[in-house]
Structure formats: C-alpha cells, structure tokens
Amino acid sequence: MRFREHPLPLPRVVGLVAALLGLLLPLVAFTTPAHAAPTGFRVVNGRLLEASGNDFVMRGVNHAHTWYADRIDSLAHIKAKGANTVRVVLSNGDRWTRNDASDVANVVAQCKQNRLICVLEVHDTTGYGEQSGATTLSRAADYWISVRSALAGQEDYVIVNIGNEPYGNTNYTNWTADTKAAIQKLRGAGFDHTLMVDAPNWGQDWAFTMRDNAASVFAADPDANTVFSIHMYGVFDTAAEISDYLGRFVAAKLPIVVGEFGHDHSDGNPDEDTILAVAQQLRLGYLGWSWSGNGGGVEYLDMVTNFDPNRLTSWGERLFNGANGIAATSEEAAVYGSASGGDTTAPTAPTAPTASSVTASSVALSWGAATDAVGVTGYDVVRISGGTESVATTTTGTTATVTGLAANTSYTFAVYARDAAGNRSQRSATVTVTTSSGGTTGACAVGYRVTGEWPGGFQGEVTVRNTGGSAVNGWTLRWTFPAGQRITAMWGGTPAQSGAEVTVTSAAYTAAIPASGSVTLGFTGTRSGSNPSPTVFSLNGAECSVA
Template sequence: MSKIDLAAGALPRRTAVRKWLLAALTTLTVALAGTWALLPASAQAEGGFTIDGTQLIDANGNPFIMRGSTHPDVWFQNEFDSIAEMSEFGANTVRVVLGSGERNWGVSTPERVAAIVAECKAQRVICVLENHDTTGYGEQEGAASLDQSVDFWEGLYDVLAGEEEYILVNIGNEPIGNTDAAQWTDATIAAIERMRSIGFEHTLVVDAPNWGQDWQYVMRDTAPEVAAADEDANTLFSIHMYGVFTDPQSVVDYFDAFEAMGLPLIVGEYGDAFGDQPVPWDTIQAEAEARGIGWIAWSYSGNSDSRLDQVLNFDPAQITGWGERVFHSENGVANTAERASVFGEDPDDPTTPDDPTTPDDPTTEPPEGDCTAEIAIVSDWGSGWQANVSVTADQDALSGWTLNWTWPGNQTVQSHWNTELSSSGASVTAGDVGWNGSIASGQTREVFGFIGTGTAAAPQVTCVGS
C-alpha cells in the first residue's frame, strides 16, 4: 500500500541462472521446488540470511520469523524515531519504504539508506528495504519497472554489501498491477538474475503481481520457476493480504499452496480492513504462527486513510485499534516476536539470567584481562562510511571491555549500535552494553559498529578488559 493507494511492496532482481535448469522448468515446475529446497549450503549465500525449504534462516543458522510493521521513510523523513518505537513495541522486523525517483515522492539516497541500516541495527530489528516506485507497474502511470528498480539497488550496492546479516532486499513493491499480470514471472526472474550478477548476496524478497494480492495466482503458479532462477537459492516470496483475502479460507488455501510446494512465504503487508471490507487479520496471524510464516503489518502511521494507522500522528501513545491487534493481540508482536539471534541476548529481556559475579562480591569478581581491538572499515560511500569493531581476549576471559582511540583528522561518529560511546574532541571512548561484554580467552568477537563522517579511518585502539 502507499499513503495514497494504501498499498506497499517489494521487488526482485537478476542473477546468473543455469540454462539447463531453465530448460528443465517446462516439465519440472513443481518438482523444481523440491530440488531448489535441497540445494547444498555451498550453493546458498554465506554470511547472511538463507532459505531452508519454507524457512528463513539467520546468519547463525537459526530460524527467523518476521513479526513487525512498516516505516514509510521516503514520505516522512522527519519520523526516524518510528524504528525505535516499533522495536520498543517488540517488533523484530521493520519494513522501510524507499523511493527510486520515478514517482513524485523523492529519492532515498545512499546516505539516507546507510542511516536507516545503522538505525535498524542500533534498535536490534531486521530491516526489509523496499523500493515503492514499482507499485502497480503496467497500470499505474509513472511506476518504475523491475529493471529500473535494479538500477536503484545497484546504486546502493556499496552501502548494503556486507549487511547480509541484518538486511533483506525487497526488490520492488507490488511490481505489477492487474494489466498483463503474467509479465511478472519473466520480469522477476530477470530482476533476480541481475541482482545476483551485480553481486548482491542478500535474501531477495519478491512481491506478487495484482498490486501484491496475486488474485490471478501468477506468483503462486510460477513460484517454483522463479525460485529456481536464483543461483543462490535465496528468494523469499511475499503476498499482500487485503480485499482479495476477505474470507479466512482464502488465507488458509494460499498458505497451503506454498507449503505444498516447499517454498518460503511471508505476508509482506496486511490490514484489518480494506475500505469497508473486513480482512481476517486474526486468521492471518494465527495461521502464520502455526506454520512459522513471517508477517509485516501495514503500517505504523501516516496513511491517508487513518484506519490503517497503528498509531496516530506517529505518536506511540496514540495507539489505534489496528495497532492493538498488531502489537498486543494473542498472536501479535508482543506475544510471538523473537529477536534475530545475530543481535545476541536481549539486554532488556527479563528471562536473561543475571551474571553470577557482581562488583560487590570480592570472591567472585572476574580478573582483569588483557585485550586488543581493531576497527575494520566495511563500506565507504564518500560522504560517510561504516566500520565494525572487534575485540580479542588475549589472555584471560573478559566480562567487559572499554575501548579508546583518537581520530587522526576531522572524523566523527554519526551513529552507533551495541555500545555505550562518547566523544570529546578527537577522543572516543566505547564500552560494552552487558550482553556483548563476555569474550572467551583467545576469542575474537565483533562487538559493535558505527557510521562515521569525514575521511574513513581506522586508528589504533586501546582496549582495557575486566
């Protein structure tokens, strides 16, 4: 949906696909779903999210089930706090609306996208980034094609490369309207192939045609062919459930179809109503919970039809009835969402056991240990750059650490995640946040990251452990 159309979505790109496999698709469409699901791990992207049958798997090898909402960033760039607010409600996923410039709502620049990625990581939520300009292509005047959308993603490659643990790329929102919906299959395959040829190793999310609702079943019927076209076997299908899905049985039947094919599916958007038609949101949530299917509700705030707002005026204190259903219902976010394991233990989780050693207990206080640390620059887009910081316990195990460094020039830290960080002039001090302080003897652990300004630099770091 968009703030005008009430529809948002995602799009896929291209990777090099084996020609013999494409030829086999004419006779093995359904069978290929099983073949794709059984591809060895070496054929799948490493270091980030992957697909195993119907399940999305995180970088640590653990299943990850999306539970979250949507932040309409390209339309409301002054509402950046929404990501933190959704995380506070318990969301483990935030879908972020971007723009590639074909429509009138603006362009999401590399600098803006880098800031979004950093904020999602700081708030411990997985980001699903989507290009909204593709919405209704072929029917909506001015909409971008999937190929144009891949151009947009190519311009963001330097920002997103290396973020496969934290980011999924939703290639284009609702990329085909109701006019010639069958074009979706070839366009989506081409987009996936091209994305892979560019070098994207992320999980790619592809939205259905028919404005995301697939009422002609193009995505459902050709999903095995599209899945087989991804040389990384790492494509996730997304259905949007609104007016086409007013009958609970229609939800069950669609979920059943993908389950039978052994292909991964999420509900990339849904509401509790579409105009005056009720949508069986409770069936969507209950069936998704029973089957391990992820969902992302539309949308946090800012809709032209406020009935789709989960909070009014981007104010979390003004939660709506729809917001209550998303965040607080029996199968809603608060009761079913689990953080991605790449973020480690949740420091705010009351079930996380306390450290048995305390500063007030001299008999159990851990010994002070030696440590070293290193800043590694992982991306540089000219006006900004991203670095990850690792700590090594050289001798004794660590239960905490403090780092200090001095910038060689005019560098600053614009934003950071998983650390308590402060600056005074060129001097920077960073410390652990509890859950990431423990490092075994001889172990090296990547502990936090930051976005820097100025010329990218990796100065020598002093590490003090405890």
C-alpha cells in the first residue's frame, strides 16, 4: 500500500517516566575515536560536515520514489521550493518492486542535477517484527552492497539511510545489536558514506532504545560517521518531549536529524511548530513527510496535490513557507558552489506583488523583476497566510494567476526569484487581498480614484452609489488595499484599518443614500511605493459593482 504506516504505539507514560529514564539512563558523551578520514560527508563533534568542512543542516522532504518512479521530476519541483535535501524511498524487493542499481544511479544523478543532497533509504524494513512482510536490517545492508556500483564515489552527495523504521513495537530491544551489525557489514563492504539509522518503535523511539544506546552504536562504527534519525508523529505532541529528546543528543554530541514528521497523524497530533523551531534553534536537520502520493487515510500528509508543485496543501505551505520553514532557513550544500562555477549569490528580491482582477476564487498578481548575475530563471508565488485549501498558481514571467481560493477570505502572498545556479532570493514584501463574497452583487456601485499623489502619500476619493429602489439608511463600506496603503484622515465617514483591510462607517451627514443617489468620501493616505486601486468593495455585507 502506498501510505505511511504508523500504528499506535504501546501505552506510554511520558513526562515523569521520560524524566526518570533521563536520570537513570543518560546518553554518554564520548571522544570521537581515531578512524580513517571519510571522503565526503563526515561527523565531527556531533555535527554533520561536508568534505569541505562546511556545516550542513538538512532542510528537505521525503519523496516516495519506489511507488512513483515516473515522478522523478518531483526532485526539480522540491528544489524549486527551496529544499537542500531529499530523502528518497527505495525498495530492496522484499516488499515492493526492487530499485536496481541503474535506477539508483539515475536518482543520484537527478539529485545532483537539481543540487540536492540525496538521503537514500530502504523502506522494506518498516515495522519489522510487527508488520507482515517487513525485512531485516541485515537484508537492507545486503541490498546496499548489491547497488554499491551506483553509490561509489558519491560520498559528497549521498547519505545512506540503512532502513526505514526498522522495528515496530515488538522485539524492538534488538535494534541496538542489529543496527551495529548492519553498520559494520557496510563498512566491511567498503562503504565510506555517512550512514543514517532510524529509531525503532515505528521510528518514534517512545521506549528510548535509540536515545539510550546511541553512543554505543556510534562507537561501533569504525568510521565514526553515523547520523541518528528520529521520526516525530503522535509521540511528539508536546514541546517538552521534542526539546528534551533532541537536546539530549546535542548535549552528548551525537548527530541527530528529524528524518520524518508531519502536522497531524492517526496516532496523535505532533507539535510541528516546536519541531521546526527547536530544529532551527539547535541547527538540526529536518525532512518532512512527504511530497505527494500518500493514501490509506493519511492523504493529509501530502505537501502538494497530485504531485503538482503549484498546488501546495496547507501542510506544504506550513513546511515550505512558514516560520522556521524550508524557504526561510535552507542553505544549499557548499559542494554545489564549485559545481556551478562558484555562483552562490542569490537573485535580488522581487518587488512586492500587486493584486488585480480579484474574484471570489482567484486573483491576478504582478511584480517587479529581480536581477541576478547569471540570470533569473523563474519565480515562486507563495501563500503566506489565508485559507487551508489547495490552490493552483500559473506563473508567466512576472505575473501569476492564483485560482482555487475561498470566497470572502483574506490572503497574503509573496514572491521568490530563482537563478540559473539554483539559488533562491529573499522573499519579497507581501500583498494582502480579500476575495469577494461570491454571492449576488448588491444594489450598489463604488467608484474609487486617486486625486493626487506625492512621495509617500496620496489623496483619494470614494463614491458610493445606491443602485437599488429604496433608500439606504446607515452603512458600512469595506475594501482591501492591494499594496499596503494606509488611511491617515477621512471626511464623510469614520475609517478603521486592520492591516490592508479598511472598514468605513457612515458619518451622520452621509448615512442616508436615497435610491439612485450617491455620497462621496474623501481621504488622505500613505503609500510605500506603487498605489494600485482596490478592486473589491462591499456595502453592508453585499458586494458592489465597481464603477
């Protein structure tokens, strides 16, 4: 089945038990033993470094390649969203169709072409001991040895994640010995790569087997080049649990990444905001689950709908564009700087987008072009806030149309630029728009015009016409400024403004608008740049036509 399987963990007592275990079974800090210098990625004092010595922090997602081998273009789309790493699902053939050496080599090549670090994992080990058909870590190690021809010489670009979630909730104490044996089997076969090992208990380590044995597992690696991966779903539903778990590894100088996590799950509600914040604070890698293709009831973990990069889900928006997310914190691997002739300079940020043609379900955006030494190759429009539905964005040059929006909803958008070397700009300033109600147009028409402008300011006029057959007695007029303008004074009404949204209530002398009559408001305002006109007005909750 093409979905993540995370059965409910056995009954657990967190908080006090975790604290007691922490006191009784602390991780043991250690000195890195003498070993042969790795040829690519390596671990030094608990940090993952590139061969150049650059500290590398994973910012990326998981991609279910073994079930969707025809979606290899997803790697380019993941890169375009700002990721520096992708964790790729493979199969050794025990549970799903085997990914042979040729396919693995192609995945690696595509990762390199898209300037991504490749974390490759065998998924067949998932839930071993509890999940029917799951295979052992030893079998996974045999698979890596069988495809070594595709991986030799790729130590700068590839991390080998031996097996996904290699024990369920049965016999999971065997994890320590089995993990050590798998590491040593790969080292004995000549693997010089950084190795990654997942926790037992379906990856969530609620019994702390990995946490409390990580030091001995690391010491069993003759290359001292193993990274630990915790998967954070329902077990990690409080800030205290997340901070404590990750903090213990950091204090012990043991390398740890969050190899999978989501914003929700069938076994509980993970605290994704804390996961992202703590990972950023501690400079630890994270890889969200998953790009697209989930099924079996966890479709909500898709970051984009049907592999369409222009249809980010609410989870995708949160991970890529939210606080401590990928776009804001990802740094491309230094190895790709030399591969592109040394260009690591991002384009300038585009100017703030302006909105036009706002309807109940769509908005047109345009912005000023970014500049770059090697050329801007495209732009990414991102929804910063507003709504939870999937939207589609069609971008042409410096314009875009966003469709699939909800009626009568406020949205904030921004734009990133990308260059030919794969660098991404800082985010542009934002624009906030409010879609129309989608209902029947009310018996009103509004005319808006700018009557004068000066640097940083302007004067405007709004005429409200009653197109109905009866008088309006008392009214409230609403609109949204498309470019951050703000009202400083008004006559004919009393304004209130929250962000870009303006609400005007009638003055005593403008409250009555007779049938076929009109009133005119005047105001002064400030502006930071362009001064586009609002496109949607409502009077007493009914949308007005724009005169």
